Amino acid sequence: MPILEMVGLVKAYGGRRAVDDVSLALEAGEALALLGPSGSGKSTLLALITGLETPDAGDIRWEGRSLQGVPTHERGFGLMFQDYALFPHRDVGENVAFGLRHGQRLRRTRAQIERGVSEALALVGLAGFERRDVNTLSGGEQQRVALARALAPHPPLLMLDEPLGALDRALRERLLDEVRGILRRLGQTAIYVTHDQEEAFAVADRVAILRAGRVAQAGTPAEVYARPRSRFVAKFLGLHNILRGQVEQRNGQLTAVTPVGALPLAPGERAPAPGAAVSVVVRPEEVAAAVDGRGDLAGEVIEKSFRGSRNVVLLRVGPQELTVAFPAAQPLPAVGETLALRLGPGAVHVLPDGADD
């Protein structure tokens, strides 16, 4: 049985639905990422779960019981924000102890609080930092203190709202690995809010992609990346090669006839019947340069951009532009020259809700 269930949640502000019929469930120990662009309803959903906002319709259940009417402090969920809001006049230990002293039903002795603080600090790699002034810490260390503060009371559910949003890329990646490790080690049930697809994929067991207050798609990171349902989800996950076409059976093979030619669909694709209009996505990592020059497609190189381990190349194929990634070591023709391309067997994927832009 799921530990947390959201059932048909609706929340509107001034007649506009910020959360629009959201149903999601979370198993104990699972980390769910809420992924979506700004304004898609992620924070509103968190506010409903914490009890800071009340749903207009629908219900939230914890261990099978409705949370309706249960005030925020009695829910006892942990929350960590991007602007960690540490108390500048208190030291690290007092900041972490705050979570143990306040908002909890459980009364703890001084010794229990001290033990809880040092355990939480050790967990985030800051053992012995109790008496440090928070103003002398780096951004990454402050963020760890905020995480320790949220974790110290052992919340049954931890919610992280863009926790790494304010950090630079290198630090964010390092902390992301740590956060994932900590959540897994603790078996912590968690909801992680982000607009960053890589962050969501890295940290979560499952992701729910939100669009205008609705769940556009939910599944494991591998599932949603392998089978995006719609153009919106595909684009949001960085899959920009989207073509419109028509399903046709050719030599026993289902194809999508597109402006760049007839493209064989990946095996196991659930395509509509021949004759139907479809949108397909062409995965950049499944497109290779044809060694013998005879490929499935040929395109003119418009732009090349070096990205370290790979070159990202923009090609004009007929009336369409396609983006393809090649290993950096592979020699490529100059801009303006033609490149023959071979499609891998899993290159072309049907978007079931293709018409939904």
Ligand code: ADP
């Ligand atoms: P996200 O967290 O994905 O950026 P939000 O949940 O903050 O999205 O916002 C979803 C929508 O609801 C936005 O259009 C936002 O302007 C609106 N909204 C959120 N909170 C309020 C509020 N307190 N009053 C009015 N509108 C709000």
